[in-house]
Amino acid sequence: xxxxxxxxxxxxxxxxxxxxxxxxxxxxxxxxxxxxxxxxxxxxxxxxxxxxxxxxxxxxxxxxxxxxxxxxxxxxxxxxxxxxxxxxxxxxxxxxxxxxxxxxxxxxxxxxxxxxxxxxxxxxxxxxxxxxxxxxxxxxxxxxxxxxxxxxxxxxxxxxxxxxxxxxxxxxxxxxxxxxxxxxxxxxxxxxxxxxxxxxxxxxxxxxxxxxxxxxxxxxxxxxxxxxxxxxxxxxxxxxxxxxxxxxxxxxxxxxxxxxxxxx
Numbered sequence: 001x002x003x004x005x006x007x008x009x010x011x012x013x014x015x016x017x018x019x020x021x022x023x024x025x026x027x028x029x030x031x032x033x034x035x036x037x038x039x040x041x042x043x044x045x046x047x048x049x050x051x052x053x054x055x056x057x058x059x060x061x062x063x064x065x066x067x068x069x070x071x072x073x074x075x076x077x078x079x080x081x082x083x084x085x086x087x088x089x090x091x092x093x094x095x096x097x098x099x100x101x102x103x104x105x106x107x108x109x110x111x112x113x114x115x116x117x118x119x120x121x122x123x124x125x126x127x128x129x130x131x132x133x134x135x136x137x138x139x140x141x142x143x144x145x146x147x148x149x150x151x152x153x154x155x156x157x158x159x160x161x162x163x164x165x166x167x168x169x170x171x172x173x174x175x176x177x178x179x180x181x182x183x184x185x186x187x188x189x190x191x192x193x194x195x196x197x198x199x200x201x202x203x204x205x206x207x208x209x210x211x212x213x214x215x216x217x218x219x220x221x222x223x224x225x226x227x228x229x230x231x232x233x234x235x236x237x238x239x240x241x242x243x244x245x246x247x248x249x250x251x252x253x254x255x256x257x258x259x260x261x262x263x264x
Contacts, residue, residue: 003058006042007051012062013040015075015087019068030083052077052085057190076192079157082230091234095189097216100172101242102262103253106132108221108245121184128245129180138225138241139211141168141176153172154203160196167208177201177208184217191235194228221245 013036018026030048037044045051055061056077065087069075073089080086110131118124126148129135135143143166150162164180170218179197183189201210216225227239 002157005134007054008062009040009042010036010051011055012064013189024070024089025191027080028085058187078192081156082158095214095220097242101240103242103244105246105251106201106243107248108132109249121217122182125184127214128223129215132222132245134168134225134243135178135213141170143178152200152204154199157196157199160200160238162197162200175208177205178213180213180215182215189214189216194235198230226246
């Protein structure tokens with residue numbers, strides 16, 4: 001049996017062993033994987049968290065699980081403490097770049113040797129954000145990369161990982177923290193990750209202004225950047241910009257003139 005099928009069987013059995021018809025939440029624990037694997041005769045991965053990680057960030061939940069979501073909502077998996085989780089039904093939220101958004105050309109400052117040896121789409125994206133100062137350009141704040149792949153523990157959530165963290169200072173002297181989630185290839189930004197990033201900032205950087213950022217490769221040289229905010233009901237997108245990295249000579253006078261006339 002393929003890994004995908006094994007993981008689907010496990011998460012499906014866990015969901016239905018805890019779900020009650022009409023409910024909007026269903027709590028479970030990591031140890032449930034062991035019990036369910038014995039019941040189904042399914043081989044577990046060495047890292048139990050890999051099953052949950054896959055369905056939180058990379059793979060849709062099985063169709064049988066998705067079918068039980070209330071109308072207009074979808075299931076996500078949220079952490080609920082150390083080794084504890086819960087299925088939660090939220091309003092459907094697809095985070096993807098708008099095809100109608102105008103592009104902005106930025107002279108590509110990525111060192112050629114970095115482009116040659118980046119090991120993954122995510123690593124390449126984080127490098128391009130850093131070398132081209134795209135977080136600064138997008139936010140209008142002077143930013144400095146503090147750390148990539150920050151793993152830490154947040155109360156009530158347990159362990160989380162943030163792809164990148166930037167610290168910024170604006171012209172008034174206010175300090176900011178920008179947690180960044182970066183996605184390449186066929187991966188998509190997750191509402192869960194954005195929520196976790198905001199919770200991490202509130203816990204680790206309580207005096208800083210938190211502005212959560214998402215980055216998505218649309219093409220090798222075209223990057224979409226999002227800024228999010230938390231309303232009472234859900235995570236919303238407040239800004240979506242597209243930046244195309246090009247050789248300097250490809251930024252024309254016509255481009256510069258059109259950029260001057262933009263309102264935002």
